[in-house]
Amino acid sequence: MARILAMPDGNFLSHVSRPLEICKALRERGHEVLFGASGEHTRLATDEDFEVLPIDTLDPEHVLECSRRGPRD
Numbered sequence: 001m002a003r004i005l006a007m008p009d010g011n012f013l014s015h016v017s018r019p020l021e022i023c024k025a026l027r028e029r030g031h032e033v034l035f036g037a038s039g040e041h042t043r044l045a046t047d048e049d050f051e052v053l054p055i056d057t058l059d060p061e062h063v064l065e066c067s068r069r070g071p072r073d
Contacts, residue, residue, distance in 0.1 A: 001029070001031045002031050002032070004033045004034070005033075005035075006034070006037075008037050009039065009057055009058075010037035010042035011038075011041065011063070012039070012041065012060065012063075013041050016044050020050075034050065034053060035053065037052060037055060038055055038056065
């Protein structure tokens with residue numbers, strides 16, 4: 001079976017919860033799944049007994065500010 005690394009932005013609930021459901025299904029099929037994430041919502045992965053490798057993420061306020069500003073030309 002495959003070894004899979006999921007890398008959601010752990011600062012945002014939807015960025016963790018959606019891939020978490022996919023990863024649970026992959027694990028049920030026998031794959032080894034790891035998370036590479038940091039942020040307050042990475043606990044969802046650890047609560048489901050996934051190994052979480054800490055990685056640096058962007059400041060969530062910066063991400064939201066860029067999102068609000070919209071695309072630049």
